[in-house]
Amino acid sequence: MNAENQRLRGMLSQVSSNYSALQMHLVALMQQQQNSTAHDGTQEREILDRKSQEKKEENGGATVQRQFLDLGPAREIDDLSNTSTEERTPSGSLTKKIGRVESPESDSCGPNKIPKLNPSKPVDQSTVATMKKARVSVRVRSEAPMISDGCQWRKYGQKMAKGNPCPRAYYRCTMAVGCPVRKQVQRCAEDKTILTTTYEGTHNHPLPPAAMAMASTTSAAASMLLSGSMPSADGLMNPNFLARTILPYSSNMATISASAPFPTVTLDLTHSPNPLQLQRVPPTQYQVPFPVPPQNFVSAPTSQMPQVFGQAMVNQSKFSGLQSSQNIEQIQPPQHHHSFADISAATAAITADPNFTAALAAAITSIMGGSRPDIGDTPNNNTSTSNKSSSFLEN
DNA sequence: CGCTTTTGACCTGCGC
DNA sequence: GCGCAGGTCAAAAGCG
Numbered sequence A: 001m002n003a004e005n006q007r008l009r010g011m012l013s014q015v016s017s018n019y020s021a022l023q024m025h026l027v028a029l030m031q032q033q034q035n036s037t038a039h040d041g042t043q044e045r046e047i048l049d050r051k052s053q054e055k056k057e058e059n060g061g062a063t064v065q066r067q068f069l070d071l072g073p074a075r076e077i078d079d080l081s082n083t084s085t086e087e088r089t090p091s092g093s094l095t096k097k098i099g100r101v102e103s104p105e106s107d108s109c110g111p112n113k114i115p116k117l118n119p120s121k122p123v124d125q126s127t128v129a130t131m132k133k134a135r136v137s138v139r140v141r142s143e144a145p146m147i148s149d150g151c152q153w154r155k156y157g158q159k160m161a162k163g164n165p166c167p168r169a170y171y172r173c174t175m176a177v178g179c180p181v182r183k184q185v186q187r188c189a190e191d192k193t194i195l196t197t198t199y200e201g202t203h204n205h206p207l208p209p210a211a212m213a214m215a216s217t218t219s220a221a222a223s224m225l226l227s228g229s230m231p232s233a234d235g236l237m238n239p240n241f242l243a244r245t246i247l248p249y250s251s252n253m254a255t256i257s258a259s260a261p262f263p264t265v266t267l268d269l270t271h272s273p274n275p276l277q278l279q280r281v282p283p284t285q286y287q288v289p290f291p292v293p294p295q296n297f298v299s300a301p302t303s304q305m306p307q308v309f310g311q312a313m314v315n316q317s318k319f320s321g322l323q324s325s326q327n328i329e330q331i332q333p334p335q336h337h338h339s340f341a342d343i344s345a346a347t348a349a350i351t352a353d354p355n356f357t358a359a360l361a362a363a364i365t366s367i368m369g370g371s372r373p374d375i376g377d378t379p380n381n382n383t384s385t386s387n388k389s390s391s392f393l394e395n
Numbered sequence B: 001c002g003c004t005t006t007t008g009a010c011c012t013g014c015g016c
Numbered sequence C: 001g002c003g004c005a006g007g008t009c010a011a012a013a014g015c016g
Helices: A002-037 A043-070 A073-083 A092-107 A122-133 A209-229 A237-245 A275-280 A304-316 A325-331 A337-352 A354-371 A382-394
Strands: A135-141 A153-160 A167-173 A182-187 A194-200 A253-257 A264-268 A285-289
Touching: none
Parallel strands: A135 A264
Antiparallel strands: A135 A194, A153 A167, A167 A182, A182 A194, A253 A264, A253 A285
16 A cells, blocks of 8 residues: 555656646746737736736646546545545535536436536546446345335336346336436345345436435445545545445445446345355455344334435435435425434434444454455555554544 | 336347 | 347337
8 A cells, every 4th residue: 555655646746747847838838929919018018917827827727736636546535434424514525526426427417418527537537437337236125026215216127137037127217307327126036035126326316315315325335336446545445434324224234346347335134144145145245244233223114225224314415415405305305204313313323433433444444354355455454454444434 | 198017129248 | 259148228018
C-alpha cells in the first residue's frame, strides 16, 4: 500500500507539473493573442486585462486541479467512508460525491444523451460503467413470487437457468420512463423457499420510502464495489463501508463477490443460516459472518423485506443525499412509520457505538484481509488494517 | 383500451 | 467457428 501510495503520488505530481506547464503555455498563448488583437487599448488597459486573465486562469486551474484530486482513489474512499458517518450531513463534498456517482446513471437513461462529464475526468467513465455493472443480490425466505420492495416492476423476460429447475424472471423498473434499474428474481434450487433478487442499476427518479431503502442499499453496495475495483483503492475501507451501510440490515451474512462478470454483493436475509448456502458459496466470494441483531432490531414484521430495508432507508437517507427526505414524504407517507422510528433509533444507537463499529470493522477486515488477496492487502496485515479501519470509523 | 405477462426469437459473450 | 448460456426484444395473449 505504501508503494502504491508513493507511485500514485508520483503520478499526481507529474500530472500536476504537466498541468502547470500546460497552463503557463496557455496563458502565454492568450497573452500573445491579446497583443495581436488589441488595437485601440492603452498599455495600461492591456496590463489590467492580462492580470485579470491570469487571475481567471489561476482560479480555473485551481478548480480543475481540485477536481483531479477528487478523483484520487484514497479520497474517493475517504468520502465514501465518511458517507456512512451518521453525524455527517448530506451536503458539500458528500453530496457532490454521491451526485457524481448517480447523475451519470441518470444522464445515460435518456436516449442519445451524452453524460455531462468533464472530459478531464476519464475515471468517471469507468465509474459509471462499474456502477452500472455492480449488483446487489438479496436472499430472503419468501413464499411470494416476488418480494415487495416499494418499486413498480414490469416483467420483460423469463429464462430457465442452468442447474436450477426454477425459472429466472427479469424485471424492469416502471416508476419512471427510462429508469435503468433491473432486477432478476429466482428461487434457490436447494431451498425453494429462498428467493434471490438481484438488483442492477440506480433509479433516476424519486422513490417512495420502501423503494428508497433498496435503492440506497444498491447504491451503497455499488459504491463499495466501485472502490474495491480500483487497483489502488484501500480495499479495507470497503468492508467498513459495507458493514455500516448494508450489514446492519441483514440478519446474518453478506457476501461480496468479485467474480466475473459483475461484482456482486449478496445480502443473505434468511434468518436461519442454511449449511447448504455456505457450501454453495464459491471460494472467490468472501463471506462476512455477521451476528444476528437483537431481537427488537426488526420489529415483528408481517412481511420481512419492507421492514428490513426500511432500516436501510432511514439510515441511508441521513447521509446519502441521493433522495431528499422531503421528496420522500411528498411522494408517499411511510407505511411503517412506527417501525421506521424504532428501527432508526436502534440503527442510530448501534452505529453510534464506537465499540460496536470498531469490533465490526476488526472482524470484517480480519476476514477480508485474510481471504482477499486481490483487494490490496496482505493476509498478515490484520492488525494494522483493523487500526486503520477503526480510525476511519472514528472519522 | 391500456397495461402487463408470456414466450419464442434474437443478440452477445465466452469457452472449447 | 461453433455451441452454449445468459440476457433482451417484441409480438401475441391475458387482464381489469
